[in-house]
Amino acid sequence: MDIRRLFGANLRRLRDRAGLSQEAVAARMGVDRAHVSLMERGQQNVTLTTLWTVCEALGVHPVELFDETVGVDGP
Structure with missing residues (x-):
C-alpha cells in the first residue's frame, strides 16, 4: 500500500x-489550498x-491519518 495515498x-x-x-484546512495550517x-x-x-x-488543524491524533481499516477508497 502506498503510504501517501493512505494518508x-x-x-x-x-x-x-x-x-x-x-x-479552511490550509488556512489553519498556514499553507495554500x-x-x-x-x-x-x-x-x-x-x-x-x-x-x-x-x-492540529483537524483536531485528530496522528494514528487516525494512518488508519488502514478505511482503505484508500473511503469507508
Whole structure:
C-alpha cells in the first residue's frame, strides 16, 4: 500500500468529517489550498512537522491519518 495515498484518503475523510474545506484546512495550517490537495491525492511527501500541523488543524491524533481499516477508497 502506498503510504501517501493512505494518508491522503484519511486526510480527506477526516476533513470531510470535520466539515472543513481544503481552503479552511490550509488556512489553519498556514499553507495554500494546493498543498492540501496534493496531500489528499497522495502526491506530496509529508514531513513530521506537516503531519503534526495537519493533526492540529483537524483536531485528530496522528494514528487516525494512518488508519488502514478505511482503505484508500473511503469507508
